[in-house]
Amino acid sequence: MATIRLLRGDITEQSVDAVVNAANSSLLGGGGVDGAIHRRGGPEILAECRALRASRYREGLPTGRAVATTAGRLPARWVIHTVGPVWSPAEDRSGQLASCYRESLRVARELGARTVAFPAVSTGAYGWPLDDGARIALRTVREETQGPGKDEAFEEIRFVLFDQRAHDAFSAAL
Template identity: 60%
Template sequence: MRITAVQGDITEQDVDAVVNAANSALLGGGGVDGAIHRRGGADILEACKKLRAGDYPDGLPVGQAVATTAGKLPARWVIHTVGPTYAASEDRSELLASCFRESLKVADTLGARTLAFPAISTGVYRYPLDEAADIAVRAVHDTATDVDVVRFVLFDNGSYEAFNTAIRRHE
């Protein structure tokens, strides 16, 4: 598997699936989640509402992943995952790593070969960027998958640099 980092907009990625840093409600929000819902359109929201009405009446648990259509995005699917909120008093790194492992498992069930990830939990969930990048890259690197290309798509230069450093460390 090839793991890369690019600075850009995840909603513009021409990949099989994009990963959404969702909230447990699956009904849109801010940051990456809001951008994916806005750009992808109403089809994504409708698919998320069906998930809430079916298998996830209480929302998607932290560290789990589920797929929907990508609506108007260039990708075919959106894989929604809920990252943990950072807490200095509690090690939540396993929950963060689970987001990446579970997303890769979902990608495999879909037959996705190219996947774009954001920097999960580093925004309003306050996970320290360098630590989150290391956890993310290690989890992807260590997960057995049929995905050929994993692209971390980072919005700002600081995130891009942190993920590039983590990728070099795990080569």
């Protein structure tokens, strides 16, 4: 059974098999976690993202889906890019947010990754309420990695949270 850990820190400094990137659909970098991963990881990540856009994802990566690239100069082996939904008070998009975590774990499993580091997807610029985002993230990861009948694909799932507020929200949800 995978261990779930919460840590406050910088996701670009995690020595894990796979780091999950809260990407935008263009896959070409942006702000927040996405920008930090592209800056620290270097041009190799962007080159692979451009190749994905030129082939499989001409219209961009759909919300809730995930795809892997090299990690470039990051201390991880791979970056798994996932596009979270923008929060809407008028429409329930929680299924899309859960899909980000589920699809990222599916890709990690296919890669043979045993350790995975997640950010708090969609809780930054996309405006998802932190408490709800933490609840959805932890529930989905538990469903996918723990309990009877779950495979032993993962050793550790980390949630790397940028500030104390996010760490507190995830701690309360855990």
